[in-house]
Amino acid sequence: MLRLGLDxxxxxxxxxxxxxxxxCATLFCRGALHAGYCxxxxxxxxxxxxxxxQIAVVGILLLMGGNLTLSYAEQYVPxxxxxxxxxxxxAFGF
Numbered sequence: 001m002l003r004l005g006l007d008x009x010x011x012x013x014x015x016x017x018x019x020x021x022x023x024c025a026t027l028f029c030r031g032a033l034h035a036g037y038c039x040x041x042x043x044x045x046x047x048x049x050x051x052x053x054q055i056a057v058v059g060i061l062l063l064m065g066g067n068l069t070l071s072y073a074e075q076y077v078p079x080x081x082x083x084x085x086x087x088x089x090x091a092f093g094f
Contacts, residue, residue, distance in 0.1 A: 011067075012074050020071030024063055 014023045038045055047055065 008074075011071055015071050015074050020068060020075070023071055024067045027067060028059070028063060 011023070035045060
C-alpha cells in the first residue's frame, strides 16, 4: 500500500513542474529504453503480432485512461482526496 501512495505522490510532484502529457510520455519512453537495453544486451523479446497488438491496446488505454486522466485530476483534486480514494478502491475493489 505504501508503494501505491508513493506513486501518487510522485505524480503530484511531477505535475506541479511539468505538463501531465510530458510526464506520461516520459513513463512510456522509459519503457522503450528498457526494451532497447534488452535488445542491446542480447536478450530476446519474442512476441507474436497478435500479442504485440494486445500490448499496444493495453498500453494506449493505460496511458490515456489511467495515467493521463489521473495526472490531470492531480492538478485540481487535493492529494489527500486522491490517496483516500485509491486506498478505498484497493481495499474494497470498487
